[in-house]
Amino acid sequence: MANFNFTLAAPHGQSWRDLSRRPAAHSPYADRVTLSVHRDMAELEADWRALDASTLNSLHQSFDWCAAWTRAHDGQLLVVRGAIADQLLFFLPFEVERGHFFRTARLIATEHSNLNTGLFAAEIERVPRDHLARLLSEGVRRALRAHADVVALERTPAVWRGLPHPLAVLPGIANPNASFQLSLAGDMERTIAQLNAKRRRKKMRLSERRLAELGGYDYVVAREPAEAHALLETFFRQKAARLEAQGLPDVFGEPETRAFFRLLINRHREGDSLLELNAIRLKGEHQGRIIAVTGLSRKGDHVICQFGSIDDTIAADSSPGELLFYRVIERLCGEGVALFDFGIGDQPYKRSWSTVETALRDIALPLTLRGYAAAGLHRAVVRAKRVIKANKALYALVQRQRRRWRASAEIAAD
Template sequence: MEAFALETLESVGSLRAEWDDLLARCPGSPLFRTPEWVLTWYEVLADRFRPLVLAFRESGRLIGLLPLARRRDGRRIEFAGEALASGDHLGLVARAEELDRLWDAAAGLLEPELRRARVLRLAMLDRGPEVEAARRAADRRGWTVVASAGIEAPVARLPSDPEDLLRRLRKKRRADVRRRRRDLEQREGAAFSTITGAEDVGTGLEILFALHAARWRSRGSEGTLGDPVKRRFLGTFCRSAAERGWLRLHVCRARGRPIGALLAFHRDGTASYLQSGWDPEFRRYGVGELLVLFGMEEAVREGLRWFDFLRGDEPYKARWSTETRTLVTLEAACRLPGRAELRLRALASGLRRRLRARLAGDRRAEGGR
């Protein structure tokens, strides 16, 4: 097996056709490991990160790809596509049976890098075989490794009939959702539509950005889409996604104007729900939840198998999901400064957890009295 590193955007881009071919041989590979997501991220964040892509060939054929990035300050190596863009389900692009030997080969390439950078941060890995393979590779080299407790990422296995989505809810909740959708359509003249074409991306994203900001302003916050760099990333990626047929920007209009928008991507049997926003004036209708239902119904009609809510344990996700995946962050170091940083961070994290537990216990005791 040949293992090598690519360190420029041009050299990484030259692998695009092989990258697509590799993804086709790895069913279920997430949206966030595609060249569209990763190359857009490298391009938009070029002033903060430098590419470091580890590639693996066997008999001349690409069998694995690990998209990483060096921070410009040189202190850390991490997954491409996570910082700012909030990509989930990150990791190696490879077949499951190749994970152990490819992570071991990756660790061999990364060891010299970690003599210069303090920490390797692998965020938003799916708990399971890949986390175990990465950890074994680090342990074999005697690296210090710290793992996070994990973040929930709810998903829904989609039925074959859109009507079955509502049947999953409790009877009272099901009746409430139906009533709110009927009232929104009859009283406000609401209608749902979907933007899929690259020519409409600019208009659609302006709607999303405005409604996202309005929703969060009503809660005294700015939301997550105010950053102009993040907006540029989404604009560029959405155009690429539209060209591939992945874009689904669902919009709800009422009283002659947009009142809600939900951004999702349909790829390889999965709908990935990235962002949404709605007009607080229509809060009583629960426009956000109605958009989620519409997005799930459209995914069912297209024959998709999964609706991925991505990271976060918000209550509405629990209502619609059928299972939960866990996203884990591994951090590793092989030199004293990095090892010390990780150990201090782990100690501080443990102290915070114990303090929160003690405060929660004190509050329960006070409530009991």
Template structure:
């Protein structure tokens, strides 16, 4: 049953708004030096890659612009001015109102604040006061949806997790690499078979793991990755880059931006000079995040190139001291078979206005409709028709 926080003001607790100094910036260029840029773990801040300045800049230039979003980059300090947390939020005109959420829209796996070690003991009461202090400084919004939130970030308690009202539908999954390789492989279903398939690919003329180090290598892998992913979108009858170009633009722009700070990890499984599988990832310290995996179909399917790439990359990262390969959000069977750690997530829906309640009601009706068997059967055909119509219009627009 869906629970909704009409307001968190009823639960005031011991902490009060005056305990927090809140500043809200509208551009990543204006945030303080305390906000981590990304890649380097040599900072007191604890965060995932999805809350770094580089990620936010890339998100705003792609997803944010596509959806008319207004950034609300929140910095919270204690009464002495010491940083407590940084929170990347945005307000978008969606569903007939203004919706507050994280800088996400499907591209982030973990949503949480950037946290700093502090003497504050986070409880539901102090977290409630924190949220009141933050929303008092935000522009107006109708409803807040805070989803995909972990309980801890870098060993520190996530205060927003304490405001959650239900579990997130999906969890995150990662492979623990902070152990001997022989133990890592024990958790991978079919590891021996994956080694055999790599050897079979190698007999075709040479198979290797390529980790991009140059601009040419990055463009080679990126072009193959985007082509493979779009083809997969079309094969599975779901909206792809043609319907949502901001998805393609994020990875295109992000490739060079994350590479510039040493946080990009773009890899491919190569047979001769052909990319048969690719994985777009970023790093934050010794934490590797795999955001986007693709693979060739057809004659390559029997070799399971995506799973072989993942297996090769696991060993590559383990040899270089990474402590995990994080496949992120999603409960797909192959992730469960490849990972030994599950990170449960939670979410909260917070109403701010009467319009927010209307938005929630409409959203609930749509979610129930989309869960019906009839809608599940009908949905793929919708994208076949729309994609065909878009291509017809593009051909009609060509000069004759």
């Protein structure tokens, strides 16, 4: 463990709120913020779980989520801890990826995260913004420059749950994708009244009528681990088949990624769920056939849809994915959930369900001379993706080219 100190405390007799209203040049500081770098999650568990309790900290940086990821992946773990004396301020849990030219520190499991916030204590609000920016830039640079060339803080919100986020003090650029949420209003009728309720109910009745012709269906919530694991394997098969049909790579195909999601099912959080599997299962002639699956994570009153899939070889005209979302949201309305999160990525079904669009930011913090080149490249790639996605014709062209490259690679491999 290494320690790094930074002067950031308020002078005697003044509150942080008073100080935050004054220019930094008029603020003498005497005490110090200590940053320490840790490689062992276990030694931080008690403090980490205390920060988990805040609804403003993403489930994706929770102790159990990160522990499952690190167990499934063989990566270098570095956790930056910030504190003033005995008062914990934040954790930033990183894993270091070693590329051909750069070492990049990313928040753990960023590849499969819908929202990254880091872990901040409420006391972080007392730190003036300019000093917080210096702490998160100069401080993290000194703490990690021996281990990485650049820090990539991706998919971070400028504002979350109506409050400015601490990471917003750092300069960043817009992520090519936003995330989409639906505010739940206590019951299904009031919730869909925010949308086109008449159209939504009509679509649901049509789905049910078409499934009734096949013998009906059950809405399934996996309550036992064995059932959850069976539905997860069904999802892996369905998703792989659909992505292959579209000529796209299977982002869930890596053994480490699949092991991670299996581990989430086996880890339990009191009152919350790391991964809950829901499905539409046919009755009648096709008894037991699963035609739609979704995986949900819950933290307090916030539920995130982590993934979803459908079997489009049967009853595709019944819109089983839409029906599954209707039943999921209907159930959650009665379980104290305030926000249903469809996650990152702009897709028509997400827009049709959502009342909130959350803009996300990417922050590239160079740590070394080589890291400045890495940060510039990162920003250039993000901007290029944003331009491509904003142009439908160009995006379609890129997708077609990706499919051609993938087909050529498969032919060469054979």
